[in-house]
Amino acid sequence: MADCRICGGVLTEFYDFGRQPLSDAFLEPDKLEGEFFFRLAVGLCSDCTMVQLMEEVPRDKMFHEDYPYFSSGSSVMRKHFELTARKFLETELTGPDPFIVEIGCNDGIMLKTAAEAGVKHLGVEPSGGVGEVARSKGIRVRTAFFEESTAVEVAKEEGHADVIFAANTICHIPYMDSIFRGIDAxxxxxxxxxxxxxxxxxxxxxxxxxxxxxxxxxxxxxRSVQAMARRFGFDLVDVERYPVHGGEVRYTIARAGAREPSPAVAELIAEENAAGLATLPTLEAFGAKVTKIKEDLVALLTKLREEGKTVVAYGATAKSATVANLCGLNSDLVSFVCDTTPQKQNRLTPGTHIPVRSPEAFSNPYPDYALLFAWNHAEEIMAKEKAFREAGGKWILYVPEVHVL
Ligand code: SAM
Incomplete structure (x- = not known):
């Protein structure tokens, strides 16, 4: 039985996704041996309510020179992070010689705007390839994992930061004690x-x-972020919801007592409590819906194969590893996945070994059905691929339930 990584409390497992590969490890067709697998299961801490994985994957296996996710691939996300940076420039970064640090700056999607405004900045990014792309845009990047020791060195060499920002990165990091000691430093x-x-x-x-x-x-x-912040000597002082990536919350954390929390914090926590969000009944009901989606998706794809329809998938996203491996999809059910990332093309999807092709393969000829793995960018993709629907093609989505559009 695992202990909570935040408070040491007891974790209760509520869903097991089974044997899963590294979600971003796209394989060369002649190098399939030794593929890494682990058990993907999620649990709830009965003390601090943090929901977390039951098993931890070593960080160097996920974030390295060849990490293939390039943030700037989406125009919606480029806009989102440009607005994010502008907001900081107008609020937190107006004092003398302001300094912004980004944890997991990737290809510089957010820091680009700060760099162009001539504001002192630094990205801390362990994945060498994406960090190099940021450098090519004139952004200062340190190739390292952010943790206490990195933060202490940065503070010594560069001074203290007005803003430390991270998007889609903090949830990747199990060792929050070291992160918060680093923030403190x-x-x-x-x-x-x-x-x-x-x-x-x-x-x-x-x-x-x-x-x-x-x-x-x-x-x-x-609620769980507030408990985590308090545990490490900080306060949650603001929350804002954003529709990106299927729904996110932006948390603002300050030193304990340094800032008055906005009413939005208590409001969102009250909403969560009223809904019983991080409780076992809610999470077990979620698990039952996942099982239903799995059964419905396999049944639909099997029926389409029997009818002789062609099905390809759209977007070789990291998140698609979960659905593909949970459902046991293979190239019999989904001929290939198309993706714009050159680093993923001509490789095979992790665990399920479905070929990844370039977007040109999608229209050449169009399939009967396209399984939208990148559903979080549905609007952007469907607008771009208008001709697919016009040619009679149909999209298959599996969130919030399996449906055809
Ligand atoms: N911030 C970008 C965005 O929102 O599009 C990138 C998100 S990407 C999903 C996560 C990034 O976090 C990767 O570039 C990865 O290398 C980086 N990362 C993972 N662990 C990290 C750590 N301990 N310190 C700094 N960056 C980390």
Whole structure:
């Protein structure tokens, strides 16, 4: 039995997704041996209510030179992070010689705007390939995992930060004690630590179970983040909801007593409590819906194969590893997956070994059905692929339930 990584409390497992691979490890067709697998299961801490994975995957297996997720691939996300940076420039970064640090800056999607505004910045990014892309845009990047020792070095060499920001990264990091000691070492007395991640409230409401994979160690709520912040000497002082990536919350954290919490914090926590969000009955009901989606999706794809229809998948996302491996999809059911990322093309999907092709393969010729793995970018993709529907093609979605559009 695992203990909670935040408070040491007892974890109760509520869903087991079975044997799963590294979600971002796209394989060369002639190098299939030694593929890494682990048991993907999620549990709830009965003390601090943090929802987390039961098993931890070593960080170097996930974040390395060849990490294939490039944040700037989506125009919606480019806009989102440009607005994020502009907001910081207008609020937290108006004092003398302001300094912003980003944990997991990836290809520089957010820091680009700060760099262009001439504001002192630093990205801390362990994955060498994506960090190099950020550097090529004139962004300062340190190739390292953010943790206490990194933060202490950055503070010594560069001074203290007004803002430490992270998007879709804090939920990837099990060792929160070291992270908060690092924040303490690097943040100015009245600075803010701001991070945004997929929100458990949206995940349970939409049954977006594919937000659960090796990299997403924690599924946060305002209540669990508040408890975590307090444990490490900080306060949760603001929360904001965003529709990106299927629903996220941006948490603003300050040193205990440094800032007055906004009413939004108590409001969201009250909403979570009223809904019984991080409780076993809610999470077990979520698990039952996941099982139903799995059964419905396998039944639909099997029926389409029997009818001789062609089915391909769209978007070789990290999150699709969960649905593909849970449902045992293979190239009999889904001929290939198309994706714009060159680093994924001509490789095989993790665990299920479905070929990944370039987007040109999608229209050449169009399939009868396209399984939308990248459902979090549905609007952007469906607008871009208007001709597919016009040619009679249909989209298959599996969140919040299996349906055809
Ligand atoms: N912030 C970008 C965004 O929202 O699109 C990138 C998100 S990507 C899913 C997660 C990033 O976090 C990866 O680039 C990964 O290398 C980085 N990462 C993982 N662990 C980290 C750590 N301990 N310190 C800093 N970055 C980390």
């Amino acid at each position: 690097l943040l100015k007395p009245n600075g803010v630590f701001v991070f945004e991640d997929p929100y458990l409230g949206d995940i349970t409401q939409r049954t977006s179970f594919d937000q659960i994979y090796d990299e997403h160690y924690y599924l946060f709520t305002a």
